[in-house]
Amino acid sequence: MKIGIDAMGGDFAPHEVLKGVKDYLQEAGDAAQVVLIGDEEKLNALLAGADLPQASYSVVHAPQVIDMHEHPTKALKEKPQSSIAVGFGALAKGHTDAFISAGNTGAMLVGALYSLKTIEGVLRPTISTIIPKEAGQTGLLLDVGLNSDCKPEQLNQFAIMGSVYAQNILGINKPRVALLNIGEEEGKGNLLAQATYPLLKENKHINFVGNAEGRDIFIDKADVLVCDGFTGNIVLKMAESLFEITERKGIKHEYFDLFNFENYGGTPVLGINKPVIIGHGISKAKAFKNMLALAQKMIEKDIMQKLAAELKP
Structure with missing residues (x-):
């Protein structure tokens, strides 16, 4: 199981993202593999002192960031190497099993709707x-x-x-x-x-x-x-x-x-075929930890498959 997380998304990224990842890995009984998506140079500099077990994470380079004020659709088209765009690409191709971001909410929604398929029958x-x-x-x-x-x-x-x-x-x-x-x-x-x-x-x-x-x-x-x-x-x-x-x-x-809100992490987009969780822009470590835990639970509980069964035309 691999969970992709936008390491550059949110007002306090990437520092609070990495803190949240560390807390998740320490507290989860059987943690998923975390795929950190963001600027490789910046992330590696922080990871050097983060004390994370190397086998528990990987880094996917995404040099661009979609800022909070940018127009979602335009930004996704003009920044194909942004952490959000790369994150959705990895999810759509099956390289990850879920994607999390506290970045631009509009871009997350547009990405979820157009990068992934909706569950059959969902309006x-x-x-x-x-x-x-x-x-x-x-x-x-x-x-x-x-x-x-x-x-x-x-x-x-x-x-x-x-x-x-x-x-x-x-x-x-x-x-x-x-x-x-x-x-x-x-x-x-x-x-x-x-x-x-x-x-x-x-x-x-x-x-x-x-x-x-x-x-x-x-x-x-x-x-x-x-x-x-x-x-x-x-x-x-x-x-x-x-x-x-x-x-x-x-x-x-x-x-x-x-x-x-940090007690619950973020909100999932329901009705698409893979787990996507959107976090608040001011998320800190606790929220990121809980978003990762929620993503893992959604995967383990086969939520998308159960939704598809109930919504079958």
């Missing part, structure tokens, strides 16, 4: 986020930004993908799936919600429990919350701000600590 891939609940459990919210405008059929597929992920990665038996809406009653909401509800209700692949309101997001009402990416991204950014506010004000509580 649109999706991205999700972990939702911490009041009692200490975790749930899943999707989509959170990849698909701002959605069709009911797409939300129906998101529900299946989220359910498979929650069961296999979060360890939730028979995940409860809810549609994020402005009311609990059937028939509530905008045209999208009204048209999606009956599809979810008839979907035999999920355990649908009805509508969930905004006040239900952080309590134990459902394990998988489904919405369009516009709504989901607003919820995601609001949740991130809660953690930032508590940090600034020195408010200490174990529940608010659950909002720290």
Whole structure:
């Protein structure tokens, strides 16, 4: 098993990437081979003092970097030797089994959509986020930004993908799936919600429990919350701000600590045929360690194959 990681992606790369790799290799019981993708000269200089077991990693040279402000599609075309482009190339050719980056999010999404194949039958891939609940459990919210405008059929597929992920990665038996809406009653909401509800209700692949309101997001009402990416991204950014506010004000509580994104690493792109995990631009060692652990778990659990089985036309 080989996991490719963009060693140059993120505000604190490559130093924090290598720290995260070291922590992952030390803590993982049966760690995967890590393929560091980036400027070979810079990486080798840092690796000389990193104390990493040489058999546990390799370096693939990628002299270019896509900066955070660059236009994703244009940058991928103009920088074919960037760490993101090379990383997707290695994944597409089967040289690695997963790819991770905390670099340009747009470039990661474009790369995932155009460098790899979607799972047969998937209308649109999706991205999700972990939702911490009041009692200490975790749930899943999707989509959170990849698909701002959605069709009911797409939300129906998101529900299946989220359910498979929650069961296999979060360890939730028979995940409860809810549609994020402005009311609990059937028939509530905008045209999208009204048209999606009956599809979810008839979907035999999920355990649908009805509508969930905004006040239900952080309590134990459902394990998988489904919405369009516009709504989901607003919820995601609001949740991130809660953690930032508590940090600034020195408010200490174990529940608010659950909002720290580094605990979960990054978000996978669901609906494509190979594991791709996108990290936050400000990721540090803990986040990179957890992204590597998540990638390994996705490979070991055959998540893409299980998604394909559930989504088979």
